[in-house]
Amino acid sequence: MSDFRLSAYLHVRTLKNGHSDTVNYLAFSPNGAYLASGGEDHAVIIWNAQQGDLLFRLVFKSAVDVVIWHPVHPDTIILDFYVGNLVLPSPGDPVQVSEFVEQRERAVAVHFHKDGAALIVSYMAHGIIGGTALSPDHRRIVVYNLIDGLDVYALPPQKKAKVKMSFKLDAKPRQRHKMQVTYVNRGHGVVCGTTTGKISIWETHTGEVAQHLPHDEDVVQAICATIVDSTSWIATAPACRGQETYIKIWRAKIAHEDNEDRKESVIDLVHAVARSNRFKRSWKFILELLYIALCTTGCAIVGWVCYQVPWSVVWEALAAGCGQAYVSSKEYVALCGSWLYVGGVQVADLACFIASALEEWLRHILRKFLLHLIPELGENIRHGAADVPNGDL
Incomplete structure (x- = not known):
């Protein structure tokens, strides 16, 4: 029985008159109300995801490769690998794993791990040409391998990384492009753009293709997804369209959750609570309270004995x-x-x-x-x- 439980994704709107060059990255805000896009035109645009209105445009001195929303501070975005006043160090010299190595040290994906305690950055100059995505339970990371599809690895990384599962494209890539990858439907599906003019959606448990979304024969390298209430949303953007660059919004309905879905939701909640720093602080506070209670009880017993016994x-x-x-x-x-x-x-x-x-x-x-x-x-x-x-x- 399939765990996907989604209706087919349908195209609902197109966002235009925003970017004048390739969109490198898309990211929905945590509540799904806003969509951030960064591109080769040095611009970051904040859209109203539900109505499609352009709200803000920020222009920088160089191309914007990565845009993510901060997991703690609401309505805060992070560009590339700069976090507020903190500048993360360079990972070192690139390692050539194929005949293609881009000279520019370029971050292609950034993910917060362990509720913001760690940051996972994927670099184009270090062999990961395509994008990466973390599963909702933070146990797996999926990587676009540039050759034939997606590979899934376990987290935390082992000494010898091994592919746990693969999702194969039905056609080899025509050009070398980084492809943004994302999970959908609470981790039951994974989505990736292609160089052959479509978007591929796989079921994570079976590895089978769930749906192909047509995209006008464009190279689709920017993609993101979110869930609002019982609706799953996907945003996609093509490459190399110049002034005709656009963003498409897709929508699918999530089927009614049964008992198995409720169990998985509870398990995900438990894992999220266990990873939370707030939970760790609360657990430490509870232990301190128990220690104080035991000491107080011991002192009370000693006092009672001293008072009652001659x-x-x-x-x-x-x-x-x-x-x-x-x-x-x-x-x-x-x-x-x-x-x-x-x-x-x-x-x-x-x-x-x-x-x-x-x-x-x-x-x-x-x-x-x-x-x-x-x-x-x-x-x-x-x-x-x-x-x-x-x-x-």
Whole structure:
């Protein structure tokens, strides 16, 4: 039985008159109300995702490769790998894994991991030509491999990264383009653009193609998705269209959740809570409260005992306890002394045995050595064996 449970995606609107060059990245806001787009025209545009209106346009000095929304601060976007006043360091020199390596150090995807505690950045100059996407449960990352489709890896990364699953394109890419990848329908589907004029949607559990969305024979490299209420939304944008650059909005209805979906939602919620720093702080606070409660209870019990029991009884109990401890300590010391005596005797016997065996072995070695040096000595020993004590030379 399929876990996809989505109606077919339908094109509902087209956003125009925004960008004048290729759109590199698209990102829905966490609540799905806004859509951010960044492109080669050095511009970042904030759209009203539901009505399609252009709200803000920001122009920078260079092309915008990545745009993401901050996971903690609402209505805050992050460009490339600059986070507020913090500038993340360079990953180092690029490693050539194929005949194609772009000279520019270019971030093609940025993801917050562990509720903002970590940042995962994918670089074009480091072998990941296409985009990447994190699963909603933060256990997997899917990578566009530029050759034949998408590969899924486990998180956290292992020493030797192994492909856990692959989603294959029905046609090889025509050009080398980075392709933005995203999960849809709470991780039950994964979406990626292509260079052959369409968008491919796969089911994550089976790896089968769920739907192809036509895109006017364009190269579709920017794509993102979100869920608002019971509706799944996808935004897509083509490359190399110049002044005719546009953004398409697609919509699909999510089927009614059954018990299995509720179980998965609860599991996702538990994982999200466990990853949350707020949960860790709350758990530490609860442990501190329990420690304080135990200490308070212990002090109360001691106080109650001191108040209820007469001091004469307490002193008698202390004296009896000290006497019993003295007797027990004498017995323990005597027992330890007997163990040490027996152990010392055994060690002495073992040392004598080892010394005797070593002496015999040295005599034997010396005898053989002298007989080897002086063969005539062996003849004399054989003639006078009766007069030579055993073991003497």
